[in-house]
Structures are given as C-alpha cells and as structure tokens.
Amino acid sequence: MTEIVVIDAQVLFYFHYDYQKVPSMLQELKKKVIDGKITVIIPIIAIAELFWKMRKVGKINVVKEALDRWEKSENVIIDDFNLEIIKLMLDNMESHELHDEIIAMTCKKHDTNIIYSTDKKFEDIFKLQLRSWK
Amino acid sequence: MTINKIMLKMTEKITQKVSSNGRIVIPKDWRDKLAIDDKNLVEMELKDDKTILIKKKIHPLEIEDNLFEGVSPFSEEELDEAKKSLFPIED
Numbered sequence: 001m002t003e004i005v006v007i008d009a010q011v012l013f014y015f016h017y018d019y020q021k022v023p024s025m026l027q028e029l030k031k032k033v034i035d036g037k038i039t040v041i042i043p044i045i046a047i048a049e050l051f052w053k054m055r056k057v058g059k060i061n062v063v064k065e066a067l068d069r070w071e072k073s074e075n076v077i078i079d080d081f082n083l084e085i086i087k088l089m090l091d092n093m094e095s096h097e098l099h100d101e102i103i104a105m106t107c108k109k110h111d112t113n114i115i116y117s118t119d120k121k122f123e124d125i126f127k128l129q130l131r132s133w134k
Numbered sequence: 135m136t137i138n139k140i141m142l143k144m145t146e147k148i149t150q151k152v153s154s155n156g157r158i159v160i161p162k163d164w165r166d167k168l169a170i171d172d173k174n175l176v177e178m179e180l181k182d183d184k185t186i187l188i189k190k191k192i193h194p195l196e197i198e199d200n201l202f203e204g205v206s207p208f209s210e211e212e213l214d215e216a217k218k219s220l221f222p223i224e225d
C-alpha cells in the first residue's frame with residue numbers, strides 16, 4: 001500500500017540538491033517516491049517559501065524548472081491552500097502559527113499524520129508523526 | 135571524424151520478427167545499457183507514422199542535475215523569515 005506523507009519547504013529543496021549532501025532519510029524518501037511506494041503532498045505554501053528563498057538569490061528560473069518537474073511527477077501532489085483546509089482549522093480552538101497550522105491541516109485533509117520536517121512543533125502541538133533528519 | 139560518422143558509430147540495429155500480437159524483445163545488452171529491468175516503464179512514440187521510438191521512462195525526480203547548485207539549504211533563520219513573509223507577525 002502506498003504511504004501518503006506531507007513534506008515541508010526544506011524537503012522540497014533537498015529534492016534538487018547535490019545528492020551526496022542530502023540526508024539519508026530524504027534520499028530514501030525520494031527513492032520511495034520514484035518507486036511508487038510513497039506519495040508526497042506538497043503544500044502550496046511550502047512552494048511559496050522555497051520561491052521566497054530562491055528569489056532572494058536570483059534563481060527564479062530553477063524554481064520554474066523544479067515546479068515543472070513536480071507537476072509532471074507521478075506520486076507527487078501539489079496541494080492548494082483552500083476552503084477545505086480553513087474548515088479543518090475551524091476545529092482548532094487554540095491560536096497557532098498559521099503557516100504550521102495550514103501544513104498540519106494539509107496532513108489531516110489527506111488523512112495522514114506523517115510529516116517530513118525538522119520542526120518539532122508538528123509533533124508537540126499537532127500530534128503528527130515527525131520524520132526529522134536532524 | 136565528422137559528426138555523421140560519430141552518429142553512425144553510436145547506432146545499433148537489429149532485425150526481429152514481430153509476434154502475432156505485436157510483441158518484440160528489447161535485446162538484453164540494450165536493456166542493460168539503459169538499466170531497464172522488469173520494474174521499469176518504457177515510453178513508445180510513433181514518429182511521422184514511420185518510426186517507433188522506445189525510451190526508458192524517467193521519473194522527473196530521478197534527474198540528478200543539482201538544480202539548486204550554489205544555494206545552501208534553509209537555515210533556521212531563513213525558515214522563520216520565510217514564514218513571516220507569508221504571514222507577518224510581531225515578535
């Protein structure tokens with residue numbers, strides 16, 4: 001059965017970084033996506049973060065190329081921030097950092113609790129299963 | 135050596151009988167060269183109603199061209215800044 005996981009902006013970056021320098025957990029993730037054992041959900045705001053970083057260093061063209069590859073990739077889903085996520089946020093009584101909450105609710109939307117990130121808040125606050133490489 | 139001669143040297147040809155339901159076999163040494171095994175998919179392309187081109191299907195994430203070369207991975211500070219850029223909050 002294919003596992004569904006959500007990834008953050010750091011993982012997106014590592015998908016196209018010098019393979020030898022990529023943490024082994026993320027090398028393994030990439031291999032499983034290619035082999036069809038894992039489907040990754042990319043929240044649109046993770047793409048926005050990466051875009052913000054790459055634009056600062058004048059590398060918009062490579063983001064265009066990366067985006068094109070994600071769109072063409074099997075087992076990769078780019079997920080919009082939409083009304084469904086807002087409705088899931090309505091169940092949260094406490095106030096959270098919006099960025100983290102949207103990513104956490106993206107997990108909920110896709111019925112998974114697995115997030116690849118190094119941010120412990122996903123585990124501590126949103127009770128997700130954090131797959132951290134640090 | 136001219137370019138034409140180089141191209142000629144790189145082209146290998148075989149003749150093969152097609153089975154009644156259209157099956158052909160990709161020679162083993164060609165499969166080995168392209169690292170095609172029984173788990174892989176191939177793409178077939180019909181060109182000008184004359185030529186069939188078969189290519190190993192490559193997942194876009196398999197392309198290891200270090201697209202983000204020269205850029206460092208996110209630092210903690212950058213992640214914070216990026217988040218604030220999306221949803222500004224006062225410290």
